[in-house]
Amino acid sequence: MSNLTLYRFTLSGHSHRAELFTSLLKLDVNMVDVALQDGAQKQTDFLKMNIFGQVPVLKNNDDIINDSNAILVYLAQKFDANRTWYPEDVTVQAHIQRWLSVAAGLVASGPCSARLVTVFGAELDHQNAINIAYTLFKTMDAYLQNREYLVGTQPTIADIANFSYIAHAPEGGVSLEQYPNILRWLNNVRKLDGFIAMPKTKAGLLA
Ligand SMILES: N[C@@H](CCC(=O)N[C@@H](CS)C(=O)NCC(=O)O)C(=O)O
Structure with a gap:
């Protein structure tokens, strides 16, 4: 065990x-x-x-x-014996930390909060969460234009921290349709060996 x-x-x-x-x-x-x-x-x-x-x-x-x-x-x-997911280089670690902060900040107050309203009935300002999500997605989509992953050329924990709530943003009423680079990045994560999806709910744009 x-x-x-x-x-x-x-x-x-x-x-x-x-x-x-x-x-x-x-x-x-x-x-x-x-x-x-x-x-x-x-x-x-x-x-x-x-x-x-x-x-x-x-x-x-x-x-x-x-x-x-x-x-x-x-x-x-x-x-992770090879330390590919969180490399030992402190500069790379700092770049990863930046994206962990995005996951704990804008992702939590944007797409995560929007989904809390539609899936769980949370009493939060839905429109404010939607606005935060779209502002974040515009920035992220531009950033991902020539990138496969958020930090460097290989997947890191930065990608894992940000994936789940962005992939499920439509459940919170936030569309991903206008963000082709985010969609491509999400699919890069889905293609990783060992990927498992979070169960979908019929809420928001999926209702
Ligand atoms: N910063 C925490 C946030 C965790 C969090 O918000 N968990 C929610 C579920 S998504 C929870 O347990 N909510 C129940 C509660 O707050 O009573 C983390 O990253 O783990």
Whole structure:
């Protein structure tokens, strides 16, 4: 049995980015579904693992890692012997960190929040989230014009951190049709050996 356990919610893009990376690294992981709809993430035992009461959480023996981007950094350094996903070069690491910040910032307040409204009924400003998403996508599409991946010429955890919520933006009512370079980049990620998709919901533009 594996020592790795991932506490997740299958429709959470934050969980998916962690799960996708374990799959790309071909790691054997015990998956534990956390019933967010029942508030399981706010129960005492779960709060002992993550004071913020959120998924995903990764356990590896005595290590408990919170936050999807922290999980990506941890897994890459522990289990990617070739260090292609998070190279040791500090300049490359800084470029990757920039995109992890985009995932935790504009992606969370843009396409992720728009989808929280349409899929989960969150009381957020939907139009504001849509506007943030389109502003981000315009910038990203231009940036990706001559690029296959977000940092350098090979896939890194920067791509994994940003993939899930951008791929599922239409569920939040945000169209990707005007962004051919983003669509090409998303497909580059889908083609990676070990790729697994997040389940689709019939919401937003897919309703
Ligand atoms: N910064 C955190 C955000 C995680 C997050 O927002 N998780 C959501 C699901 S996508 C959650 O657990 N929500 C339940 C809650 O906040 O009660 C990360 O990257 O892991």
